[in-house]
Structure formats: C-alpha cells, structure tokens
Amino acid sequence: MKNNKDMPIEEHSGPLMADVARLAGVAISTVSRALANPGRVNEKTRAKIDAAAKQLGYTPNAMARGLRVGKSSTVMIILPGSLYYGVSQVIPQVLQSINKALLQNGYTLMIANLGRDAESERHILDLAFGGTVRGVIILSSKLPEVDGRSLANAGLPIVSMLLDMSDAGVPSVVTNDREAVRDATAEMIGMGHRRFFYIAGPRGNYHDVERHAGALEALRDAGIPQDALSLSGGDLDYHEGFEIGIQAAADFARLEERPTAVIATSDDMAISFVSRIQQTGLRIPGDLSVVSFDGAPVCEFCFPPLSTIEQPFEEMGEIAVARLLDAIGQEGREWEPCVVIRSKLILRESMAPFKS
Amino acid sequence: MKNNKDMPIEEHSGPLMADVARLAGVAISTVSRALANPGRVNEKTRAKIDAAAKQLGYTPNAMARGLRVGKSSTVMIILPGSLYYGVSQVIPQVLQSINKALLQNGYTLMIANLGRDAESERHILDLAFGGTVRGVIILSSKLPEVDGRSLANAGLPIVSMLLDMSDAGVPSVVTNDREAVRDATAEMIGMGHRRFFYIAGPRGNYHDVERHAGALEALRDAGIPQDALSLSGGDLDYHEGFEIGIQAAADFARLEERPTAVIATSDDMAISFVSRIQQTGLRIPGDLSVVSFDGAPVCEFCFPPLSTIEQPFEEMGEIAVARLLDAIGQEGREWEPCVVIRSKLILRESMAPFKS
DNA sequence: CGATTTTTGGCAAACGTTTGCTAAACGAGC
C-alpha cells in the first residue's frame, strides 16, 4: 500500500480557509473576501466568519497569499558587517524603532548581515529577487551585487539610513554629521581652544569624511589654519573603537605641541582615550577638552561626564520606514533625495574653556 | 480593450524557471531537479542549466517553493519588549552570532518584538501559524498566546535563550547566572568582605532570581548570615539600569552599617552607581568593591576598571541555533533540557581586599 | 408584488514551484 501520488509530508498543517468556510456555512470565496476586504461583505456574515475562524484558530498561509498576490509583507534590513559597537546602541535603537514602525503597518522585519564574503551578498540577492521581501533598508555603504544581479535592479524600493547614498540614487535618511561636528568644534573654538586633535574612523568611510570635513570647516570659518588639527586613527573600523582610542592616546603623547581639544568620531574612542590619557596624569577638562559622536547614555556617567553629539536614531528609523512604505505604496508623496535629522550636542564637563 | 481575466499586477517579475528551461533547451522539470537535487541529473546538462540561469539572472521564487514543499527557511527570533540596554551589547551580539550560524545553514533571520500589547503577540502568532517561519528562538520569558492560539502549539521547534524555560518544556540555552554570582560573591568573601549590597533587576525576573540566589548561596556556604546582604532595586527594568544604579547609590547612602562590597545585576547599574558613589567622596575600591554582570567591554575603561561577569553570548547563540536546526531536521540527537554555558568573571581594580 | 440593488455561491484560473509517473531518447555492451 502506497501513498497517493503527490504526498508532501504529514506535517501539522492546521485548518484551511476551506474549513472555515464549511464551519461558517459560506463559500470559500466569501471567507477570503471577508478576511481581506472589509467592505465587500455583509457585516453579519463577516461576524459569522470571524467567529468560525477564531474557533478553529485559523491563520491564513502567508506563502500562498504572497504567491498569489505577488507581494510579500516583509522588509529586509541590511546591516553592515559588524553589528557590534562598544558602547553606543546604534543597532538596537535602529532596530527597535524600525520594527515598531513596520509592525504598525503590518510588515515584518528580516535581518541580513552584509559581510565581505560573496556568500552573504548572494543570500541577500536571493531574498530580494526571490520575492521574499518587499522593500529594503540599508545601513551599509555598498549595494550587494554579485555576478550580474544587483540590489539596485531588483525592482524593490530601497532606503538608506545613516549614510547619504542619494548620489547613487538611493533615497536616504541621515543626520547632519558634518554640521554637527562643525558646530561642536566651533563651540570649542568659542571656548578659546586653538589646537585640536581628531580621532578618526576608518579612512574613506562616509561618517569619517563628513565629520572630518566639519571640523575643518569650523577652523576655516574661524580663520584658524587647517594644520591646527592633528589626526589620529584611520586604520580600524568603528567596532574597534576602544582600540582606536588607545592608539590615539599613544599618538597624542608623541605630539610636541599638545592640542587642547579632542574630537572623537565615536564615543568608544573617546572613552578609552580619556581612560588612557588620565593614566598619564593629564586632567580632563583641565588640560584637555573632549567631545565625541553618538550620544551613548553612558557618557553621562563617565569621569568626567563626556560631552557627546547625540544621534536621533529613533526619529531616523521612523522616517526611513515612512519613506519606504510610501515608496512601496506608490504614494506620490514628494521627498527630498536626502532627509536630514539634526543631531544634538550634549554639553557636559569634559568640555571646558581653555586655560593657558 | 480589457485585461485578461486574472491579471495580477504588471510588476517586474523577473525570469521564471520556464525561461531557464527554454534557454537551456531542457524541460522545466529537469531545471527544477538540476537546481535542487545535485545528483539526479547528468552533470553536463546541469552545467548547461546553471549557465542559462546565471545568464538570465534567475532566482527561484521562495514563496512558490515554500508553498509547494510546505516549509519555509526562515527562523524567527522573539526579543523582549525593550532591546535597549545602556552599555552591554546583548542584542547585537546575540543577533550577530545567531544570524551567522543561520546563514551558514541557508536560513534567514526574522525579528519579532514581543511587547506587552496583544497586537505584537498576534503578529508573532500569525507568523508562526501562517507558515512563514520554520523555527523560533525566544529571548522572552513569556510564550505568546492570544485567544486560543499559543506558540507552544504551532508545531514549531522552539529554543529559549538566556532564560531557562525547560520547566515549561522549552529546550533552553543559558549561562550559569546563579553559580557565576555565587563564585563572584565567594571571591569577595575571600577578599575579606562581610557586608554586601545587592543591586537588583526587576523583581521576579529570571536573571534576578537566579543571581540573587547565587549571592545568598555564597553567604550561606561561608557561614555568613543572610541579612549581611542589603538589597536595592526591584522596581525598574534592565533597560533602565542607569536609573537603578542612581537610586541604589541613594539607598546606599542611607544605610547605617555600610556594606563594603557591591554586586550589581548589570553593568549599567554598576556604572551609574559608581559614578554617583564617587561623587559622595567614597573611593572604589578603597572603601567599596564592585562587581557586576554582563561583561560589557567598556568596563575596562571605567574609573576604576570594573570587574564584571562576562556572558558567552556568541557561544550561546551558536548552540541555540545548532539545537534548533537539529530539531528542525528531526535529528535524533540527544540534548539535555537545558544547556549551560559558563560565564567568566573578569577581575579588575574595582574588586580589592577589604581593609578595615 | 414586482423591480432594483446588495450580497453570496460556485466555478475556475492563476501565482511559480516541486514531484511522481510514464514514455521516449540516448549511449553502451553483447
């Protein structure tokens, strides 16, 4: 005795729409309409159907639906290689706000991690071209692209977050990295500081380029020569921020003319830098003022409390989602290519007026 | 002139398996077999088919496949309400290791956030019962359950991480919260400390229960009365760790007989506690030793460097995935109900011998 | 009560795969 021709597996498959129809005593098409289109069916039968569905614990099969309508309702977020930062909760905060906004609109969030390997790129492209996802939020500067297929041609709406990719035609939601650092530097200048030390992220990285430019702009605006800004770092990635700060402290010690103000491109760098610098006997803010980027809450509890530029992760996430859903819904709403949400300098004791 | 009866939408839908078959000059069923079953088709035609697929940029439609075979290849991770912790990178580290392990096995990670609202529960159950996901990793103490449907009955393999839910029949992967705190406390006792201050997480929370019990065990083992352990906290959630630490510092100041050793249930609490305590003039570790839980890297750069119990997030994630995939694959491999991976105490300056 | 509108039922096709089956094509060995 053998199974019927086509026998999938004897899995627990749950009640079907047909079962609901039978129980409610209506046609299967009516059930479908009742569950999807609110209006197309009489209120009374709709209630009957709802009751039947609830009684059976019916849940529509997402794949069957997705296949038929040709759309999924999951959004993919592409995270850069390393999710790990020392102290600032970039990823959790971003995920939290994005997920919340998506949930409210009936979407689900899928995670993809874009490493340097072709395998992870292929995986992402399979998701994009295979109809699994409906839209993409990307936190990486590189669009996945491998043998012919490119995320750009998947026919999916894409929104870039944290990095401005509007030049590449990708709508973006970012913060004002450059201005924020420029203003913070100007603040330092206003406090009398004239020699600066810049602790850099990976060379060529968008954030580092912008923030460095911001610092230089502030000097220029104040008529201070550009070489008043010493540089450290550039070789390590942000997730190695603590190490960058340590190296920066060593670099700093070797300088002849000591700067009096430090601008770090992440809180991690500032924290380890401060720790090492204090061990050499220098005092903050007495000898050296420090400001950094990201706005990690822990900065408040450092010794001394650290000034930092707080990124509006929550708001950026919400706007990125709104923008993506607009694009999915084909709403004609007009967006500027790159939406900028301002960061906010939080002044704490680590920044103080220069005393000669 | 009107569309054909059933006209979905004119979307960019990409090449189909039929297109590949045509280009390769073979039957569609052969293409399907060539792409799935490695062996069932002649090597030469397989190469021809691969070439055709590559040339067209063909990607199989995941939903059609999933519908037909009745299985998806995405795994859902259920995160507790708040993903945000002050300083320890719990979520990113867990996500990173889980995602990596899943990717290597061809699975994709989907995120679900379990809030207190019924809506988020419903959403999760829809994913589980709707065939979208193939397995679940849960970091929350509560299994989603709403009007009749419960995640426990979805017929899906579930693995709990961080919390031991093996009593509820959910296979678990955890660290040894209790022992780790017991050992750290014993270490304090060995250093001569006799009065302790425990900064607690939310009352009744698994981690808090375990860790508190661990501290008490150490006292008992050393013959120290249980009331040598003063308590603070219990009202706020872990994501408000900084606030807990602040309140604890205030509580501490009110004690008559000052403890000399502090055990905090998260690094956040320890950091803000230390910050506030130092403002009152007390010195660490001179007057007070401190140890906390989680192993945030930033602890190394605090003043003084903080002792902390480092959780093996990476390893827990890998094992949780291995275990889940075993369950999915129906592998008969035997697991103990609850796998325990040991945490590691990292001794730093914040812990020092008691000096009267 | 008859005419008109609203709501359902029933049917069937479609979404893009997978898979079992039979028969045909092909190559090799006798």
Add this chain to the structure above:
DNA sequence: GCTCGTTTAGCAAACGTTTGCCAAAAATCG
C-alpha cells in the same frame, strides 16, 4: 541489431490562497 541502463521530456497534480465572472439568493424599495 537488440537489450539494458541511464537520463530526460512531457504531463499533470498539488501547495493554499485571491480574484474575476456570472448567476442565484436575499434584502430593499416604490
């Protein structure tokens, strides 16, 4: 040339929905 074994073609059903269509039923109204 014949047989045998391997490989492929071709067909068709199935996965569980959605949706257009038309006719039937029910409700509404004058």
